[in-house]
Amino acid sequence: MNDTLRVIEERRAVREYEPKSVPKNIIKKIINAANQAPSGMNSQPWRFVVVTDKRFHKILTETAIPKSKSRLKSLKKTVPERYDAIMKRYDELEDPIYYSAPVIIFVIGKGSFADLSCPLACQNIMLAARSLGIGSCWVYFGSMVTDKKEIKKKLELTEGEKIFGPIILGYTRKFPEPPPKKKPRVKWI
DSSP: OOHHHHHHHHOOBOOOBOSSOOOHHHHHHHHHHHHTSOOGGGOOOEEEEEEOOHHHHHHHHHHHHHHHHHHHHHHHHHOHHHHHHHHHHHHHOSOTTTTTOSEEEEEEEOSTTHHHHHHHHHHHHHHHHHHTTOEEEEOGGGGTTTTOHHHHHHHTOOTTOEEOOOEEEEOBSSOOOOOOOOOOOOOOO
16 A cells, blocks of 8 residues: 555544644644645635744633634534534543644635635645644534634634644654444446
């Protein structure tokens, strides 16, 4: 198997990180890989905000927790066992949103091509991280922070911009087992 296919197969959502920081040169390589993603009309509608500051990380977590809990309430009726497992994490972890990862990368985009292009940059971040021995996870609930003035100011969010990450990064404490994958649904014509 070639290296690219191996990295794709090995990539996992990592939620347990070592407390050590990721060197800036590695983060720069990961961002450069994100910047190489394809984009509609080569618009490259993204920008990246890297968060390593622990105080700001805590503000992000405290802002996202109540919003994520509110959003999760719908799971209670439809998938109660999944809801219970997630709520258990909220009780046990200091940071059930960003999992105390030492790095958070916000992928922020704007414009007509952002909705289709920015997720490609996010995927490149996760694949590049894996290829460099860094764990990653896309954390949707981590984007639920845009109604707090201090956060908008720090992220320099402007009118019409949207968060497509955040992607958390760090050295993996425990590498997860691969989840079962369904067989691909393919129609050949």
